[in-house]
Amino acid sequence: MTKHGKFYGIGVGPGAADLLTVRAANILKDVDIVCVPRSSQDNESVALKVAGSYITDKTKIIEISTPMTRDKAILNAEWEKGAALIAEQLVAGQSIAFITIGDAMLFSTYTYILKKLRVLLPDVHIESVPGITSFSATAAFLNTALAERNEKLAIIPAIDDPNELRTILTHFPNAILMKVAGKFNEIVDVLDELNLKNNAVYVCKLGYPDQFMTYDLDSIRTTKRDYLSLILVKREGF
Ligand SMILES: C[S@@+](CC[C@H](N)C(=O)[O-])C[C@H]1O[C@@H](n2cnc3c(N)ncnc32)[C@H](O)[C@@H]1O
Known part of the structure; x- marks a missing residue:
């Protein structure tokens, strides 16, 4: 059995804090680290603004850069960097929730990072939580x-x-x-x-x-x- 922390992907819904699922809220209260995607154009992560009220002060926040570009090489490099950062923390036993707007499985950095993470940690325990699109x-x-x-x-x-x-x-x-x-x-x-x-x-x-x-x-x-x-x-x- 692996002692690695569990990795969650959480769709936080379309924008209103009360449109986040109960499951997502419970996980966010519990995890050690919340990973937030942030583009260089945003002062603050949009997903964090939506889910912020469910995250306690004890939770560590890690920002994952998501450049607003379609350049595959740049994007790949950022996803790899993000996945490596997440893998390091999971190996250290930390549980991590990656939050993303709307549903986690639709046009989301979460699924790109997930693919990279599975290469680094093939046995990682993953739970994806759907969100309202x-x-x-x-x-x-x-x-x-x-x-x-x-x-x-x-x-x-x-x-x-x-x-x-x-x-x-x-x-x-x-x-x-x-x-x-x-x-x-x-x-x-x-x-x-x-x-x-x-x-x-x-x-x-x-x-x-x-x-x-x-x-x-x-x-x-x-x-x-x-x-x-x-x-x-x-x-x-x-
Ligand atoms: C990267 S995709 C994310 C889609 C998201 N995962 C979902 O389930 O809706 C971003 C696009 O989703 C749509 N979108 C996301 N949130 C929205 C909102 N609150 N109001 C209107 N459109 C939104 C817009 O078309 C935006 O360009």
């Missing part, structure tokens, strides 16, 4: 279904060529477009062309004190869009 919270907030009956639902990180959306949105009556800040105007153009612009809603920082949403996508074409924003498209409307 940003889009589940969006649908609940709007009191609208993500999909019904036999409808398909697409989840798209809309960071590459917005033209790809044409085909996807033709096949999927419901879609969640994530990471929309960068290509926002091109995305709105495609929605307009497909007659879907009025069947879409933009939601930003849901669950945070400064949350914002609008059905008028044109109205924010020239404003600064936050990274924590998504568009929900429903062909049949809301």
Whole structure:
């Protein structure tokens, strides 16, 4: 039997502290170390802001750098560094929770670090705790279904060529477009062309004190869009 500490991956939910699961809260109260991902653009980890009230003063906080880049070599190096830091503490017998926004298993640094960690410590004891995704919270907030009956639902990180959306949105009556800040105007153009612009809603920082949403996508074409924003498209409307 290994005496290594246990490693947890915790989805802290979309933003509101009371949308974190009971299981996540219990683990956060108990662990020795909480690892928080932090990009160079943030003054403070977003996940830590959400989960902070569940973490006691006795808990050590370790920041893991998550650069806002798509450069694979840079990202790989940071994940390896992060995994090495975590492995060192686990070998020392410390229990560690890596917190991440929304669900832990969707577009999260947690799963990238996990792969690296398993190489370093193949027998590491892991528990991943799901969190409420940003889009589940969006649908609940709007009191609208993500999909019904036999409808398909697409989840798209809309960071590459917005033209790809044409085909996807033709096949999927419901879609969640994530990471929309960068290509926002091109995305709105495609929605307009497909007659879907009025069947879409933009939601930003849901669950945070400064949350914002609008059905008028044109109205924010020239404003600064936050990274924590998504568009929900429903062909049949809301
Ligand atoms: C790296 S992904 C993380 C997804 C997360 N693991 C989840 O389950 O929702 C970041 C993207 O999630 C979406 N997102 C996360 N939190 C959000 C929020 N509170 N409000 C709106 N969009 C959010 C945005 O599209 C953002 O660009």
